[in-house]
Amino acid sequence: MHFDDRLATVLRLPSSADTLARIQYRQLIDILGRLPADAQSAAIDAGFARVVELGAVIPAADRARLVRQPLQPLTNPRLLAIFAEAEPEVATAAIGTARLDTEAWVGLVPALPVRARGILRHRRDLGPEVEKLLERLGILDRGLPPCESAEAVDEPLEPEPLDLLDEIAPPEPAQIEPAQIEPTPPEQPPIRAPANHPIPFAEFEQAAASLKAPPSPTTNEAGIGAIVRRIEEFRKARESHASDAAPRLPLGDSAAAVFPAAMDFTTDAEGRICWADGPHASALIGLNLAAHDPAMAEPHHAPAPHPAAHMPGLALSMRHRQPLRGVPIEIAGAPAVSGDWQVDAVPHFDSASGRFTGYAGRLRRPGKVAAVDAVPTAEPSEADRMRQVLHELRTPANAIQVAAEIIQQQLYGPAPHEYRALAAAIAGDCAHILAGFEELDRLVKLESGVLGIESGECDLASVLEETVARLKAWTEPRRSGFALPEGQAPGLLLAIDRTEVERLVWRIFAVLAGMTAPDEILRLTWTCEGGRIGLRIALPTLLIARTAQSLFETPASERGQSLSTGMFGIGFTLRLAAAEASAAGGGLLREDNDLKLWLPALTASAATHSQGA
Secondary structure, three states, rough: OOOOOOOHHHHHHOOHHHHHHHHHHHHHHHHHHHHHOOOOOHHHHHHHHHHHHHHHOOOOOHHHHHHHHHHHHOOHHHHHHHHOOOHHHHHHHHHHHHHHHHHHHHHHHHOOOHHHHHHHOOOOOOOOOHHHHHHHHHOOEEOOOOOEEEEEEEEHHHHHHHHHHHOOOOOOOOOOHHHHOOOOOOOOOOOOOOOOOOEOOOOOOHHHHHHOOOOOOOOHHHHHHHHHHHHHHHHHHHHOHHHHOOOOOOOOOOOOOOOOOOEEEEOOOOEEEEEEEOHHHHOOOOOOOOHHHHHHHOOOOOOOOOOOOOOOOOOOOOOOOOOOOEEEEEOOOOOOEEEEEEEEEEEEEEEOOOOEEEEEEEOOOOOOOOOOOOOOOOOOOOOHHHHHHHHHHHHHHHHHHHHHHHHOOOOOOOOOHHHHHHHHHHHHHHHHHHHHHHHHHHHHHHHHHHOOOOOOOEHHHHHHHHHHHOOOHHHHHHHEEEEEOOOOOOOEEOOOOOOHHHHHHHHHHHHHHHHHHOOOEEEEEEEEEOOOEEEEOOOOOHHOOOOOOOOOOOOOOOOOOOOOOOHHHHHHHHHHHHHHHOOOOOOOEOOOOEEEEEEEEOOOOHHHHHHHO
């Protein structure tokens, strides 16, 4: 493509409807926001003019949302200057997402409005030159709201902002008797219309709340009384928008106590917390998590409002050494740790003896449920965005596959054999691509905790024998394969559904079999201790050269091997297998020249329950 006509194409689009106007506004932000600062042309000038025109049509809240979510960071100073002159929410979104170099910031900051500079002052990634420039320009974002004039005015115009330190300056040292004090209103500067009046706070909502006109002070209320009233209004406005960077009043004003939203911890084998992080760790040391199980505290005769058969109790899960995910508990104690919490923890076992040593995890406050009519403000996570991309990619792939199958099967009439052969190849490629999308979607769901592994009962020894037998069609002609331990295999019963185990074992063994050299035999050993079943497999020579981290990564040049190891190669396949093992309560990692897999064993109580069912 020799000519970039994207901007001209976007400008030709109609913008009569609201949806079309928003689409054009978003596209102009993406294109103009990435232009160099010195880019000049008639089309570029028309694009900036169209941005201003659309700004008068689209509401400020929608424009702020579109500015906050560009495809690339905003790097054009000219576009940033336009947004800085707009409404407070638009200016805040633009300045927060802008990524300019130091030279561009230094040239742009003096031209910005004072209120926009107030927002920029709270960024911590600008560099020393820009911060010195902001300090030199003197940002008035720490003053109190202006006091109203005692004289009545026809229209509620705002006076000039006054500095708090000037307001509460110490009195003159001369002694004055109380009877001689006559409060006189101070001289007011000439009142100007607030055409472009600077707001004394960086947060515009906070400024709006602070600048509400108070009742006109009388002669008796002027002076110190007016200052005290304004200090109280300042405190209330700041509490409604509390933040660590909020300005403080003099004379010992301090921030309110902030309680932690999450705390990491470890327990001993009995479930008692023996270590915790943070300044409030001493309030958790010695706490027995199993004793705070809500299921044990609830009366048995009271019917549960919601059936909880799918979520076992905390004490039962800890007794079976199972991972804890979002288990609710209630702690009574110091104010910093009392209340409702959720527990996320995994069991730890001694590497030498396999003995259970305790849990390691995190206590976190449960999230607040948003109102039904509230607008969600949280940004979508990386996993959600990846799943949306996969959904958008599946649609054209499915359409191509359907069209290819129609031609190959001659559903709408006869077709030449050459076309049918090409259609069959295209349908096969689409099926391969869709299978890769399924694996990628499964990995995203497993790593984000959306998808779990089904529990059940399965004999690992029989799955290993069947998998090795299926791979003999590939390994026997090369005189390679796997060496299972001799003798009768012990009872390797897993607490996982057989289909899940077969899928996991096939992924691992297919990767290893595809990388074996001729005459290379990989040995297998297994262990059963500490409520876990461990499987150790020797790595092929071609994989030994890789590091432990690169073994689970997918290089850009790597593709699927001749044996079925997935669309994205062996690194992705092993990472997916590790995610499946972790979701099942086990793990997959490299130790020396071996690949170690461990899975939770079927306990005696679970086996009895399964037989009874």
